[in-house]
Amino acid sequence: MNWDKPILTDSGGFQVFSLAGLRKIKEEGVYFHSHVDGRKIFMGPEESMQIQSNLASTIAMAFDECPSSVADRDYVRKSVDRTTRWLKRCKTEMARLNSLPDTINPNQMLFGINQGAVYEDIRIEHAQQIAELDLDGYAVGGLAVGESHEEMYRILDAVVPYLPQNKPTYLMGVGTPANILEGVDRGIDFFDCVYPSRNGRHGHVYTNHGKLNLFNAKYELDDSPIEDGCQCPACRHYSRAYIRHLLKAKEMLGMRLCVLHNLYFYNHMMEEIREAIEKGEYKRYKAKKLAGFEETT
Ligand SMILES: [Zn+2]
Numbered sequence: 001m002n003w004d005k006p007i008l009t010d011s012g013g014f015q016v017f018s019l020a021g022l023r024k025i026k027e028e029g030v031y032f033h034s035h036v037d038g039r040k041i042f043m044g045p046e047e048s049m050q051i052q053s054n055l056a057s058t059i060a061m062a063f064d065e066c067p068s069s070v071a072d073r074d075y076v077r078k079s080v081d082r083t084t085r086w087l088k089r090c091k092t093e094m095a096r097l098n099s100l101p102d103t104i105n106p107n108q109m110l111f112g113i114n115q116g117a118v119y120e121d122i123r124i125e126h127a128q129q130i131a132e133l134d135l136d137g138y139a140v141g142g143l144a145v146g147e148s149h150e151e152m153y154r155i156l157d158a159v160v161p162y163l164p165q166n167k168p169t170y171l172m173g174v175g176t177p178a179n180i181l182e183g184v185d186r187g188i189d190f191f192d193c194v195y196p197s198r199n200g201r202h203g204h205v206y207t208n209h210g211k212l213n214l215f216n217a218k219y220e221l222d223d224s225p226i227e228d229g230c231q232c233p234a235c236r237h238y239s240r241a242y243i244r245h246l247l248k249a250k251e252m253l254g255m256r257l258c259v260l261h262n263l264y265f266y267n268h269m270m271e272e273i274r275e276a277i278e279k280g281e282y283k284r285y286k287a288k289k290l291a292g293f294e295e296t297t
Contacts, residue, residue: 008192009057011048011090013064013113014141014172025065027082045089049110053097056104061139062090064113069147076117080126087112091133109136111170117142118151120158127162137168140188144173152179156186163187177206177269178293181286184273196266200259203247207265209295212240214258219244232264233257 016023016030023032029044045063052060064083067076094110097103112130116123130138140159143152156171163169170190171183180191196206203214207227212219214226225235226243234243234257246254269289276285 006058008059009052009055009061011052011061011063012043013048014066016043017066045086046093049090049093049097053103053108057108058105059109059111059137060094062087062110062112064115064141066115066142067117069117069142069145071117073119076119076122080115080122083115084126084129087130087133091135111135111137111139113139113141113172114159114163115142118147118155120155123155123159124162127159131162131164135167137170138163139170139172141172143171144175149179153182153186156183156188160187177266178290180269181289185282185286196262197259200262201255203254203258205258205261208289208292210293214240214244214247226261230261230264232261234261
């Protein structure tokens with residue numbers, strides 16, 4: 001990878017649970033069939049920690065079950081209790097792996113993941129239980145899986161205050177620039193999301209005046225950059241019209257330029273967020289940024 005910066009690895013939990021129908025969940029872990037060749041595979045908390053230890057990431061995520069956001073209360077309750085038992089096994093196994101003499105990253109950190117679908121009381125109780133385990137950081141999982149943005153914000157309002165305030169808090173799989181601004185306002189520090197790259201590959205680019213679809217005919221002769229003043233490699237050298245031409249001609253460079261711009265946009269926004277927080281101006285910054293996103297160009 002040639003990436004000399006922190007790396008976070010996911011546990012495989014979410015990935016296994018997205019294979020509905022191909023998997024069987026037991027106390028020891030999950031049995032599932034490879035979607036490639038049908039081969040039977042087992043993964044439990046120990047296996048997930050071992051794989052992540054071999055990958056030697058900076059942060060390993062706990063092996064959890066991500067119940068569907070529409071799962072019923074009884075199921076979610078049982079699932080969350082099992083996720084807590086799995087988390088304890090993850091912690092024990094990570095400590096064992098980190099103490100071995102040939103471990104590549106003996107300082108690997110473990111983040112726990114809060115679950116509980118849309119049930120605030122289950123979420124809060126789970127947050128209190130995992131907070132007691134004194135992990136390196138805490139994630140909120142099982143959101144951004146089909147529920148409304150308002151529902152996601154309601155859960156964050158309820159649960160984040162019960163996660164340790166002196167540890168990083170990570171909202172998994174989120175989100176749009178507006179979701180990130182709202183998440184930060186509720187105490188979230190970390191995010192991960194496919195939007196900047198996936199949307200970029202479809203010609204959708206983020207700007208301070210909303211999202212543009214570069215496939216639109218109105219950009220055919222538009223010789224301005226994606227966003228005026230943006231210092232990204234796409235905006236410094238190429239026009240909307242040229243990038244649109246590349247996308248229409250299915251030239252890979254069109255997708256690459258859109259992804260470069262979007263990643264730059266997200267990273268730059270995170271820099272601005274840190275700066276605004278340090279200056280004590282976050283509320284004002286957020287309101288101004290959100291108002292800009294509502295404009296159309
Ligand atoms: Zn740009």
